[in-house]
Amino acid sequence: MTTCLALAFGGIAQVQAMPIEEREKLDLSDYSVTDPDASYFDIQERMELLQETNNSLLMQHREELAKYAPSCRQRLNIPTITEKMRIPGFYPTPDDWKLATEPLFKFEDTVSELAGAYVASGNEYYAECLVQFLDKWAQDDALLDFHYHWKEPQAWFSLESMIFAAGMAYSVVRPHAEGLGEEKGRVEDWLNELASVHMEIEGAESSCCNNHFYRRALYASMIGVLTEDDDMFRFGVSAIHSALHDMTEEGAFPMEMERGRRATHYQNYALLYLIPIMEITHRQGYEVYEMEVNGGTMHDAVDFAMDILEDPSVLGDLAPREQYTGFLKDDQYFAWMEMYRARFGESRFDDFLASMRPIYNRGAGGYATLYFMDPDVQQHLVIDEEEKRRTRAFEGLSRN
Template sequence: MEINSLRHLAWPKVSTVLAAALPFLLAFIPAAAFSMSSEERALLDLSVYSVHDKNAGYFDKEQRRAELAHTTDRGLRAVMSRLKKRELCAASVSIPVISGAEVTPRFYEDRDAWRRAAAPYHDFEDMVSNLAAQQFIAPDKKSGECLISLLDHWAANGAFLKFDIETSERQTWYQIESSLFAAAFAYSIIRGDIVGHDEEKGRIESWLAKAAKMHLAHPGTDDNTCCNNHFYRRALYAAIIGVVVDDDALFRVGISAIYSALSDASPDGALRLEMTRQQYSAKYQVYATMYLAFIAEVAARQGYDMYNLKFNGRSLDEVVSFSVASILSPETAAQAANTPNQDTEFLKDKQYFSWLELLSRRPLWRDASEALLSSRRPAYNRSLGGYTTLYYFPAAPAQN
């Protein structure tokens, strides 16, 4: 189904008068004035948020296993069949440890050079995500123990810990973000499954916490990476690592991203810092929301419904709805960005769709997510949650 034919599923916008006024306001107000600064985030009282279960992960594993055991959905059964047949352990030992000192060329300056430099990160992310998924659906393959060995090897060799923003440069900073939450997501799936290995788990958790805190020590710049989608990515690894290592402070960094995003949101859910990206505003609205949605899932597993939070008069519902509308029709963001003819190339990239699987169980977005994902399943993102269709797509017995 063509995306243009799905526009009727988009969430209604704010009043015409307010929508028309927003671009004018954006043109005259500094971008950083919208969102919460690093200093303002530090003043938030988030003491009510704590880690309650370090094995809770980002979805209910036992419930999901029970659902998958009885599903007749052909797509889900095909994913499980393919995963069971893969031989992953032997390949996992050949992935070189990334120190973090390596310089990664900037994505927008030299994409070919970036792809070559980023390949080791991507290989690592694919491997941890696949080992975790295989352990989840086929424990007899012992993939969880292989993942423990892989992460312990990286921990023992201080992966990522030689990163320095001055010498490794900013693109390496971005690459490490993805690898950190990929590793933590994967570890969260298998941690409670694997009995014993306490020494290895201790090293892994100490390493994840150390790497997260080292990486967070660079706060980004006041008008950009401190507060927009880049911060939400850092907040995501902080949230899931905070859970698996039982660190409330890290977990609360993740929670603070929801508050920061709501302080930045306009009445219709547009994230105003993302609206400064001109013709790429729709793309970056969706990109930012992907990470916020996963933080909300991590928080939900600890007992906190971030969709019920109202802050600055805004809610995550509004942000997500604007993002879904921006996928259905990128021109949704044109007024808020004060830039018509929004880029649509991002719609060819599956990473902008896999997170919608999280919405498939929520009535507000069920129809839109189903329409957008039906031709794109199984959804997979090597760093952002791995096999999202396997973990989230409703698996009630049904004939296809």
């Protein structure tokens, strides 16, 4: 049994997560890949909506992405990462971390921007460019060599987001990049190998079972679909079971609550990966949103996240009420809300999302507002996307 000591407001509470051995014994044989061309949203339907919409926010966002679309030649000139990847920790050496992660973030932004440019413009040039970009990395066996030690896991952490950024972006263009069968074959083989090598490391202490497990499960579910690898897909689905198993009656994820003053941030952060996994699995035909473990569903986790965002006193004895709120200024952390709101029409999110849009997460969801927002929800224009991007300088998911 994986046991963690969670520092709670009222004292020390034992947190018992689903052990890896139990997780591996879950019978998930009912889950298999049914449609390898299904991304995490309906691409064709969304592109048609974007061309017809008169929603001013979506129109501006679409036009900005098409207008400032990346140059394929410039993106193909970005050097691949083939040397052993070693990343210093964010908290002890933030300046060194920023320098080391810049090329990693450039990769994530590149794949997400090319996918977004395709959806915004409908121009297959960007779909083909994304395949060619990833094929270059595949041919160079990029990212397969990275340093890992349980005391120095940052390269392993950083690679997580690179893999799901590539997988989710590629899923957007895969069915539409015709005539590139050989290139797509190499890309898919590389993505599967990269995911398999990374998954061999279970992670020490909480990384085996907390939000970092959900991050691994996100790339596993997406790449499992893309490569028709049922075992990998099921690894992704296992994160839903694990999260629901660990969840309290209130809907809290105990291993995220142990972060103390950052408990609210990490409850939200866990959903940033779990909800896309739910979307990917749902697109394969499974009603995972209604999945119950010990009477709890993912809706309970969502409700608890919103409750503590609105009123930290709801945390009770789980964590201090004086919560870190810096993440509330960064839209990338709320891509999951666009997805959930689109599926369930949860109006409770509307005021919060209105101040954040357009929401962009370079890995876990890409251009979430462009891909998911209901045109009837919000009409007013937003600040320039390039301006928003500049304000995010070096803010990244990989630090966590």
